[in-house]
Amino acid sequence: MINSFKADWRKLRQRPAVWVLGGIMLTALLLFGYVIPWLQLAFPSANFHPDPGTTLQQMKAALYPINFLKNSLTGVGIIGGILTLILGALVAGGEFNWGTIKTVYTQRPGRLQTLAGQVGVVSVIAAIFAVAFYLVAATASLIIALSDGSAITWPAVIDVFKALGATWLIFESWSLFGIALAYLFRQSAMAIGIGLAYVLAIEGILFRLLSGFNAGWLTTVEKFFLGQNANALIQSFGHTVARGAATAPLISAGQAVTVLALYAIVFAAIASLVVRTRDVT
Amino acid sequence: MANGNVITTHGLTKRYGSSITAVDALDLEVHRGEVFGFLGPNGAGKTTTLRMLLGLIRPTAGSAVVAEHRPGDPKGLRRIGSLVESPAFYPYLSGRENLKIMSDYAGVSHTRVDAALEEVDLADRAKDRFGTYSMGMKQRLAVAAALIKDPEVMILDEPTNGLDPQGVVEMRALIRRLGSGNRTVMLSSHLLNEVQQISDRVAIIRKGKLVAQGTVQELRGESAIVVRVTPVDAARRQLDRMLGAAAVTAVDGTLRLSVDPNKAADINEALVGAGIKVSELRAVERTLEEVFLTLTGEAA
Missing domain, CATH: 3.40.50.300 (P-loop containing nucleotide triphosphate hydrolases)
Known part of the structure; x- marks a missing residue:
């Protein structure tokens, strides 16, 4: 497995697509998490009004270092989830697209060792993305606070580690979803297409439409979906700006962590099963 | 192994x-x-x-x-x-x-x-x-x-x-x-x-x-030599004595000799020495391609 890990690390650290995805994630975080909100607040237009129940100063404070974890976590669920799903699909699907899977399988390692190496490297890349994510968020929040002349206060170190762990788990479960899809469909394009369709159509549109029916069974079903649990874990860190009375969360942080970890295990098991049993044609 | x-x-x-x-x-x-x-x-x-x-x-x-x-x-x-x-x-x-x-x-x-x-x-x-x-x-x-x-x-x-x-x-x-x-x-x-x-x-x-x-x-099978000679009967007797009767077969007016093609010069010398006219003498070897086409049924 160590040999497979070394090979995959050498391969993926030089693969442009990996770092392009990371770049898109960080650019999206900077633009939508800091630059555009700061421009809106620093140079408010005549039509600009703070959210109901909040002040302009409260909204600005959301961009300061004390809130950098909560502020950036909102981007982890959707953008981060989609990008790491694409990462997983590209990593596993690329081997089929280029035909390199047969070259690799005939070198030496067993099929499961090859998969384990691949999953290991994707996990490391997910961790690198998570660390980079918060480094960029912390730097941006620091620059904004300094430019506003605000006092610099950071969140507790334990909260930083909790956020890093939660982010890594979310990235990991989505990337393993992408890997499982790529092995099932033996290509990256179909895996990405179906993955995105799932995220947008099932987790996004369908649940939003069905929530209008206010059906109890739907709420129960929702608790076991990947995206809903990722969002629940993110929301467990709280909001940067309090909006109205707090309501009990649908899914607890503990349950979200359990369900996400189970998803990661199930996706890895699906990929293992496919890898073990399928012919390489 | x-x-x-x-x-x-x-x-x-x-x-x-x-x-x-x-x-x-x-x-x-x-x-x-x-x-x-x-x-x-x-x-x-x-x-x-x-x-x-x-x-x-x-x-x-x-x-x-x-x-x-x-x-x-x-x-x-x-x-x-x-x-x-x-x-x-x-x-x-x-x-x-x-x-x-x-x-x-x-x-x-x-x-x-x-x-x-x-x-x-x-x-x-x-x-x-x-x-x-x-x-x-x-x-x-x-x-x-x-x-x-x-x-x-x-x-x-x-x-x-x-x-x-x-x-x-x-x-x-x-x-x-x-x-x-x-x-x-x-x-x-x-x-x-x-x-x-x-x-x-x-x-x-x-x-x-x-x-x-x-x-x-x-x-590819055995290689052979094909000779076209006149008179055929005299040549056959000469070659039977030289190579053994089993190695000599008459085919379409020629004689097919089941011998190593490297013996072509010796055979030619013997026939000419016996007063037999040799108008053709060539080695015959099946190529792997011929064998392949025959075995795979793809020969024309």
């Missing part, structure tokens, strides 16, 4: 669904140190067989042993170098980086990479991206990837595919080098002339079934 076979298959079979039998009860034996040609028309089941030997696909029935292990066993794969169909590497990486990755997978030192690149004459282009390589260079890189393990067995599937004539000549020379010494090379190809020149033994399959297996000489 106590029996001297590096590759053995017994009843190896691959079916797809209930109607397609790609490989049908194949029994093969590849001896240690030989270059073994594996021939068959397109769709005969050559690539499917080689994929089964490498563990890429699982047989429906039968068994195979390659380098003392079942196909796909990492211990066996460590001793096998292979090129299956078209060479496949990471296009965004250089040839050298690709080989380093393959040596990581194989669990061998990177120090072998440069030697392998030298062996296939790719050292000059080792820094260039694989995506920029010509077909011949890609094939040679695939051979280099197989060589970094210093394998006992090499399984090469159509290694001359897509190569220009110069590339074919270079690949043939490379395979000859690879097959020298104790290394065993199993080579599938449809270029019969190539196989005839470099193989010690060959197997021919058709529609998934083995139709012949043996040395090239065995498959």
Whole structure:
């Protein structure tokens, strides 16, 4: 497995697509998490009004270092989830697209060792993305606070580690979803297409439409979906700006962590099963 | 490998669904140190067989042993170098980086990479991206990837595919080098002339079934000399005395002599010395292509 890990690390650290995805994630975080909100607040237009129940100063404070974890976590669920799903699909699907899977399988390692190496490297890349994510968020929040002349206060170190762990788990479960899809469909394009369709159509549109029916069974079903649990874990860190009375969360942080970890295990098991049993044609 | 076979298959079979039998009860034996040609028309089941030997696909029935292990066993794969169909590497990486990755997978030192690149004459282009390589260079890189393990067995599937004539000549020379010494090379190809020149033994399959297996000489059959002489009766008596009656056969006004073609000059001298006029004397040897076309039913 160590040999497979070394090979995959050498391969993926030089693969442009990996770092392009990371770049898109960080650019999206900077633009939508800091630059555009700061421009809106620093140079408010005549039509600009703070959210109901909040002040302009409260909204600005959301961009300061004390809130950098909560502020950036909102981007982890959707953008981060989609990008790491694409990462997983590209990593596993690329081997089929280029035909390199047969070259690799005939070198030496067993099929499961090859998969384990691949999953290991994707996990490391997910961790690198998570660390980079918060480094960029912390730097941006620091620059904004300094430019506003605000006092610099950071969140507790334990909260930083909790956020890093939660982010890594979310990235990991989505990337393993992408890997499982790529092995099932033996290509990256179909895996990405179906993955995105799932995220947008099932987790996004369908649940939003069905929530209008206010059906109890739907709420129960929702608790076991990947995206809903990722969002629940993110929301467990709280909001940067309090909006109205707090309501009990649908899914607890503990349950979200359990369900996400189970998803990661199930996706890895699906990929293992496919890898073990399928012919390489 | 106590029996001297590096590759053995017994009843190896691959079916797809209930109607397609790609490989049908194949029994093969590849001896240690030989270059073994594996021939068959397109769709005969050559690539499917080689994929089964490498563990890429699982047989429906039968068994195979390659380098003392079942196909796909990492211990066996460590001793096998292979090129299956078209060479496949990471296009965004250089040839050298690709080989380093393959040596990581194989669990061998990177120090072998440069030697392998030298062996296939790719050292000059080792820094260039694989995506920029010509077909011949890609094939040679695939051979280099197989060589970094210093394998006992090499399984090469159509290694001359897509190569220009110069590339074919270079690949043939490379395979000859690879097959020298104790290394065993199993080579599938449809270029019969190539196989005839470099193989010690060959197997021919058709529609998934083995139709012949043996040395090239065995498959081509005995070579002979054909003479056109006058008078035929006197010549026949002379040749019966010289070669034995069993070696002389009359065919369409000529005499077919089952002897080594190197004896042509002696035979000519004897006939002329006996006052017999020799208007034609030629060696007759079936080519592997003729044997192949006959056995696979593709002769015109």
